[in-house]
Amino acid sequence: MKALLTLALTAALAATATAAGLYDIPLKDIDGKGTSLKAYEGKVLLIVNVASRCGNTPQYTQLQALHQEFSKHGLAVLGFPCNDFGAQEPGSNEQIKEFCSSKYQVTFPMFDKVVVKGPDKHPLYEALSGKESPFPGDVKWNFGKFLVGKDGKILARFAPGTKPDAPEVVDAVKAALGK
Secondary structure (H helix, E strand, C coil): CHHHHHHHHHHHHHHHHHHHHHHHCCEEECCCCEECHHHHCCCEEEEEEECCCCCCCCHHHHHHHHHHHHHHHCEEEEEEEECCCCCCCCCCHHHHHHHHHHHHCCCCCEECCECCCCCCCCHHHHHHHCCCCCCCCCCCCCCCEEEECCCCCEEEEECCCCCCCCHHHHHHHHHHHCC
16 A cells, blocks of 8 residues: 555656646747747647648648637647658748748747657657656657646647547547636
8 A cells, every 4th residue: 555655646746747847848939939838837738749741731720720719718729840750841930830820820829840759859749758748659640739737737648630629639628728
């Protein structure tokens, strides 16, 4: 029983450390300005690795719709361009920003292109998908989604093919928002 209690306490402390750590990870926004997730503390986050030339790229439409519907309730959809899969995000940040705004009218925050798998994995994705994550394992393709609660804890992970308007995603977002 004591070992079980120790294991539970260790897991809780690790989750808390990961939660606090997400907000402190240095990032750059799509314009190259240094930032972090601190501005989103207390919000529910849907963190998505995105790409402009992928079969899943039309998911931008559903991501934007989620952003529009739930941002006033505390949801922040955050896009992280990634060129790790099939070189489907070859453009510069400026080109990505232009594509997203002109083709999909994206208004949710976009960030600097990141690496989401392998030895050069960005620290954010190490926290989201690394050994200490409640949902460990490499991101498998573009448009993998991580739902982070208001307290910074990772609540759910959705496969790239799961559309942002799928009932399981919308229901998880609503639950995290307390709706």
